[in-house]
Amino acid sequence: MTKNHPYLDEKVMTIKIVTEMTGLSERQVRYYEERELIFPKRNSSGTRMYSFSDIERLMDIAEKIEDGVRTRELRKDLF
């Protein structure tokens, strides 16, 4: 799954475009970060910046959550 993709990991999107692309709410996106499931960067002003990888990961997370999986469990799977 590790594609050799130049722009995939560049953190260039603000949360708004992320919610539009994933269909999730800002609240959900920030919460998944709080649960350490995604790791956006912060620009000089503190605004969260996301990559296309983050978008993909968010959609994956959302699907799992819908299936009843808890964030704690998803966090574990990172290791």
Add this chain to the structure above:
Amino acid sequence: MTKNHPYLDEKVMTIKIVTEMTGLSERQVRYYEERELIFPKRNSSGTRMYSFSDIERLMDIAEKIEDGVRTRELRKDLF
């Protein structure tokens, strides 16, 4: 030069990240659009959204301008 690249043409970045990635000023980026050299999309609020392709094109434009080429000439080369 037409790479088969999934995220290359997605208009997902605001002008701020564009200026950071290209080193250009907002004024320059907007002016090149006025001269019809780049074509960002607008989100529902009117904010300009750019793609990685736009970033590459902007750097190319900037280089030409520095070399003394006029925007009028660059515009012509699009056809």
Add this chain to the structure above:
DNA sequence: CGTGTAAGGAATTCTGACACG
């Protein structure tokens, strides 16, 4: 636990214009 919302402040973006040349 996961998500919605109101609250207030800080940072972003936009347009049209004046400036220099």
Add this chain to the structure above:
DNA sequence: CGTGTAAGGAATTCTGACACG
């Protein structure tokens, strides 16, 4: 011609909190 800037408004993002459960 190409770019800087001040001006004012509109939209964005952030945090911490209360709510439900």
